Amino acid sequence: MTRTLQEVDGLDGTTGGPKNITVIGAGIAGLVVAYELERLGHHVQIIEGSQEIGGRIHTRRFPGDGKTGPFADLGAMRIPAGHRLTMHYIAELGLQKQVREFQTLFSDDAAYLPSSTGYLRVRDAHETLVAEFAAGLPSRDYRENTLLFGAWLDASLRAVAPRDFYSALGGDMGVELLNCIDHIDLAPYRCGTTKNRIDLHAFFADHPQVRSFCPPHLERFLDDVLDETSSTIVRLRDGMDVLPRRLASRIRGQISTGLEVTGIDVRDDAVILRLRQGVGTLTRICDYVVCTIPFTVLRGIQLSGFDQEKLDIIHQTKYWAGTKIAFHCREAFWEKDGISGGASFTGGHVRQTYYPPADGEPALGAVLLASYTIGPDAEALGRMSEAQRNAVVTRELSLMHPELRRPGMVLGVAARAWGSHRWSRGAATVRWGQAAAVREAERREAARPQKGLFFAGEHCSSKPAWIEGAIESAIDAAHEIEWYEPRASRVFAATRPSRSEESA
Ligand SMILES: Cc1cc2nc3c(=O)[nH]c(=O)nc-3n(C[C@H](O)[C@H](O)[C@H](O)COP(=O)(O)OP(=O)(O)OC[C@H]3O[C@@H](n4cnc5c(N)ncnc54)[C@H](O)[C@@H]3O)c2cc1C
Known part of the structure; x- marks a missing residue:
């Protein structure tokens, strides 16, 4: 107990x-x-x-002109604010001043996600996502906000779940869930600069009874989706290994x-x-x-x-594999593309791409968490040689961020494939x-x-x-x-x- x-x-x-x-x-x-x-x-x-x-809290610091440059958290990188035991030790150990907001997946409207028509900015994605989601439903007879809810829940699941787990769901959100949602006023949960998304975390916090309408396979994964896309996640300023x-x-x-x-x-x-x-x-x-x-x-x-x-x-x-690949870049080029943080869902082998805050000395460069994968994609990347892996990630990611191909842009790479790492042989249970x-x-x-x-x-x-x-x-x-x-x-x-x- x-x-x-x-x-x-x-x-x-x-x-x-x-x-x-x-x-x-x-x-x-x-x-x-x-x-x-x-x-x-x-x-x-x-x-x-x-x-x-x-152990699996592992911060890798890149060197820069004899000084310590930017870092990448290759293991744990964020803490949902509701994780009270973790927050307790942070306070008890005097680390409270290190606590900063963690910008997560889709939190920045300029970040990207894939669709059947190519990469879309989060702020522009809703129409395509809704159309694609509605096309898979037996009936389209739902209110606009219900479809928006379903489309973002589906997009979040796709981005957070391992590829095989998401495929097994087969896009099935359950008619009962959508029917139930259709009777709830979702207007207060519309978020984003153009109010084109639904704040799923806030919605489920206010309506916990709705969980019982989720199909069992979705309900059991829901906490992870909500935790990972929540707006109340934190990080430690100097890296999680503090x-x-x-x-x-x-x-x-x-x-x-x-x-x-x-x-x-x-x-x-x-x-x-x-x-x-x-x-x-x-x-x-x-x-x-x-x-x-x-x-x-x-x-x-x-x-x-x-x-x-x-x-x-x-x-x-059972354990799942997890692989993280960080690129030490000459500059935070994504900022010129309008992205100030958060993460894109890149799809492919790369899956998630995070833009950690570039708040160090600009001359020392910035870190892009180019790829964070779990499950089969993590295993596949983990099996590749370092050169092969870097080539795959660069090829996939440069479709979204062509700046990566500029000579001298990538100064170094650090990766950890936890599935084959000697001391863990898996990312988590x-x-x-x-x-x-x-x-x-x-x-x-x-x-x-x-x-x-x-x-x-x-x-x-x-x-x-x-x-x-x-x-x-x-x-x-x-x-x-x-x-x-x-x-x-x-x-x-x-x-x-x-x-x-x-x-x-
Ligand atoms: C990629 C990734 C991302 C994650 N992201 C998050 C996140 O954002 N937020 C979050 O809260 N959690 C996250 N986690 C989970 C979190 O990191 C782990 O749940 C937690 O750190 C596990 O701690 P532990 O002490 O149970 O295991 P470990 O940290 O694995 O500790 C076990 C220790 O045992 C040692 N050991 C192994 N074998 C031997 C041996 N034979 N002899 C002696 N010593 C041995 C290992 O070296 C290790 O130091 C993430 C994990 C991974 C892998």
Whole structure:
């Protein structure tokens, strides 16, 4: 069960004395669980396989004349303002002054989206979108605003959902939904400079009952569409990695990077970790362990002492791939094209293109998040060589932005294909398309401890694929360890191995 922060805050002091806890993974879940356990008086150390902290919060800074140039968030880049746990830590860590508005997909009227007649500006797109949407309906007997609503919901779904998921929907928004919408006054939700769009986020916030008219496959994806196209999303001014870096600086226990867990053996009275550091191997015997390794990576690790149900969920949890490709450009050329931020839906392999704020020194250039993909497009881009990938993105994107072909415009490229990245092997857990009860059963199983081995990470949460989920799971795990009472026989077992680290 997910505890509130207040409940965790309410735990003053430890139950049964301080515990020694090893946390695997210095992503946001590992850092939050370590931070909270230390606040509760426990002793914590973190083991991180890669050379970096932050995991899937990864900011890449481009060099420029010896100074740090603009940056690209190649992992998480925005926070819906309603993600209260994430916002809580931002405030608690003194990062509130870093919070800025995040301009999202379609928020800038000059951004583009594709149609059957070519790229359209968001501000000019409504007539074509409505005509294309209406053409797929059994009846056109709807009010103008209902069709506008349907057209923008469809366009948002197409832009946010992986290509195969959108195709499976087959443009089916459900007659019940449109019939229901047709009875609601949508005029207050018309937005954009020419009032040619519908603010879907505001509409569903005011009319939550309408969700029950959505076909199930759409309803289960709706939160992601609304979160990603919401006008109340924020970012951190200096890059998202300031959050894990600030958190790490507040943790007293050691954070060891370059220490890879290669085996986990759960015993009645200890959890034994096999570790690799460079070419050497180590065995560490731990009282308690919190594992935040994504299940995609955990599957490849030698595991013993786990029950079968736990092994099943580790092996069966689905993840989607995600790939981001950022171009360091000589200048923010899109500004001359009238685009001041937000994102275009480019389609093709590129999918989404974001225009991060170019608020640094102009001489150091600007970053274009040329392509953000999930699902099959991310896998396809991830499989390509760097040169091939850059060529594909440049070819597709220059149809919309020919400036990219100017000599010297692209100064550098940074990309991360999370689906094949050694430390994640996936961008995030997929629980779309599942009924709520099935989703919750899977979450519980993913988070269920194995004796002294606890689990956290976005895959163990009710908000997978978000920082919020990783934090939620970390708070739950801290709470469980706090209240975990090992059997006396476990603590004093004569067969217990000594607490040493030995070279194997
Ligand atoms: C492309 C992309 C875009 C995203 N966009 C957003 C967004 O805009 N907003 C948002 O809120 N969320 C977003 N997310 C999701 C968010 O980044 C994740 O949910 C969150 O960062 C996951 O944190 P975690 O601690 O669960 O996992 P991770 O960050 O993956 O942490 C796990 C850690 O374990 C380490 N590890 C792995 N294997 C081993 C091993 N064998 N031994 C030791 N250590 C190991 C890894 O190196 C890593 O540091 C995005 C994710 C991706 C990939």
